[in-house]
Amino acid sequence: MLTDKRVKAFVPAADAAAAKKFYGETLGFKLLSEDDYGIEFEMNYASLRVSFVSADHLQPQRHTILGWSVPDIRETVDLLKGQGIVFEKYDFLDQDENNIWTAPGGTQVAWFKDPAGNLLSIDHQA
Numbered sequence: 001m002l003t004d005k006r007v008k009a010f011v012p013a014a015d016a017a018a019a020k021k022f023y024g025e026t027l028g029f030k031l032l033s034e035d036d037y038g039i040e041f042e043m044n045y046a047s048l049r050v051s052f053v054s055a056d057h058l059q060p061q062r063h064t065i066l067g068w069s070v071p072d073i074r075e076t077v078d079l080l081k082g083q084g085i086v087f088e089k090y091d092f093l094d095q096d097e098n099n100i101w102t103a104p105g106g107t108q109v110a111w112f113k114d115p116a117g118n119l120l121s122i123d124h125q126a
């Protein structure tokens with residue numbers, strides 16, 4: 001029933017200006033609309049709705065809530081670092097010097113956070 005429908009992802013944010021700058025300028029998504037309740041961006045065959053919540057109600061999850069598969073993870077890490085992105089280092093994972101982890105099956109993953117503290121990722125399937 002929904003398999004042929006366009007996906008819309010949602011992430012929470014308390015700081016509208018920081019979210020707009022991060023998703024629009026830093027990550028480069030096209031702004032579609034904005035109102036008092038959130039901002040919507042165009043993603044590749046999907047859209048992203050950044051929903052505004054009060055700082056008291058914002059509870060970023062400790063797991064990945066949004067991720068992108070990329071053709072070259074090292075190049076993408078370098079590009080994102082150039083935009084000021086800091087990648088997460090986890091003591092319980094064997095990550096390389098760029099904080100990229102290689103899963104047992106060969107998939108490479110790197111994590112970073114948006115201004116609200118939401119955990120995002122990029123991955124490359126081997």
